[in-house]
Amino acid sequence: MKKRYRKLPRNTDFSAYRHPRWWPTWCLIGLMWLVAHLPLRLQWWLGKVAGLLVFHLAGGRRHITETNIRLCFPELTAEQRSALVRQSFVANGIGLMELGLAWFRDPKHFLKITRVHGLKHFEQASSNGKGVLLLGGHYSTLDLGGALVTEFIDADVMQRDHNNPLMNAVMTRARERRYGKVLGAKDLRGLFRSLKQNHAVWYATDQDYGRKEIVFAPFFGIPAGTITATSRIAERSGCAVVPFSHTRRDDQPGYDIYFQPALENFPSGDDLQDATLINSTIEQEIRRAPDQYLWMHRRFKTRPDPDDQGFYRRK
Template sequence: MSFVSSASAGPRARHPERVPLYRFLGPRFWPLWIALTFVRAINLLPLRVQMAIGRRLGVLAHTFSRRDRRIANINVALCLPHLSEHERKALVRSHFQALACAIFETGLVWWASDRRLRRLITFEGTEHLQSALAHGRGALLLTAHFTTLEMGARALTLLGPTSIMYLTPSNPLIAELSRRGRARHTVQAISSEQIRDLLQNLKNNVPVWYAPDQRFTDKNSAIVPLFGQPAASNIATSRLAKISGAPVLPYFPERRPDNRGYIVRIYPPLENFPSDDPIADTRRFHELIESHVRRYPAQYLWAYKRFKRVGADPYARTRAEDV
């Protein structure tokens, strides 16, 4: 069932030119093609088998990815200081398993049929989105960078046309495959510079997926606590909501503990949002992230330098570490 009116103009954004895949046949792309072929083959297996393979690969990644393991350990220590050293290390190991599972999920996002994904995804709270769209101003679906991020965005397309705001992947082959996968499944990708297109989609009553939780340092940024830690944060959500009049609905996808599917929870629109204080509004968003992290800690993106900012870098190596 689609929640977007048939009278709507549908998602709008400038389409990047389709890049022929033969341009990516050079030797520099061969390792990636081999990896993609492996992922595509694994995607043919039942989900629980894919996730079991992903967990095994995650163990290997945890063993050999020293840099990312160190970043994740620092983040967990900063955000969840109540954990013992043993608990922290166990969480980081589980996180690497979740990261590896996300690789196969990305393959499903690109290549799996709607029919297959409908069997894997359970929605809760779709009535909140339906009610929000009934007002005709679209909806900002506010989420964060968990390892289920790609699956969560793809899940929304099962409900109707959806726009997502994204950063272009640095690898051109991944960028092209992402673009093709989204275009195949009624997802309109909007680059982070296309604010006018985002606002136009909301005006056309199209829901927009928005994950503004990563490190941000431009004019629409401020230091806002996350887990009690100062974090350079994007505070533009308030401004977008105020300009568009669109309701802001938190939503979070989660991987089921039995690895047989996903639950996508859509929450009611935030009340009294936006306020006149964008920093306070961003703090409310951070509190939602914190709550979801505590429920599914391994699924959060820990291997990312979230707390690096001008004048402070908790990830900088100490002299003792270099000895």
């Protein structure tokens, strides 16, 4: 079924998904809609339960998370790292519940509990008239944080399509209501058109995309395969690159959005220097709330030595 999904083109017309094979997905979407309309504290509690359930049942993902946190936080004790692993699953479980909020609720409902920091940095960057590349990351607040951002700025977004076409249709249509344009992950022409129109575009570089067009730049002190496309985009378009992040407050239901000053001397002409700056900037944002990052991803999968068996082999 998964392979058949990938052969289907993107189709956001819900009438195309009437066949019974889509009914299980429709049931899941209906459940997400129902949960999205529960009180926020209850949703967070359900997210914690879901996160802990995955923590106990998904041994492979737990191993990846444990490996990443061991590599990235050597200064922590074994007990502290174990606690961070557990907290990471809880935070991403809550993020799973927040998908429904991002897709089925109006973000205006959450403006009273949302704080924005450094908006002036974005406004300064956009004044150059050449567009802004919003340098984001895969935080557990990914979809809801993006929806909240669009209440303060106009932005387009680049997305990797979901393997399930119906789920992708729901996700895409929800994002089309929030963002100006929803661009495919490989739609560079669309990206440059948006930047030429002085739009802001949400863009993330913090995952392992394989060995093509990368350099190995330190990320939490570990050489990590980092794409060089960000430098090419900024060089060709003249756009500003503005790091931003979003976190969930722990003390009470609420969210914080952070805009940082645009990267200086970027691109520098040195791909490794640029990638190092990007990684260190994202690292600083992650350290605001380390548990709220997507540590379940094999960030260090691609190694400088192709024969290196890597960090994720299980004994």
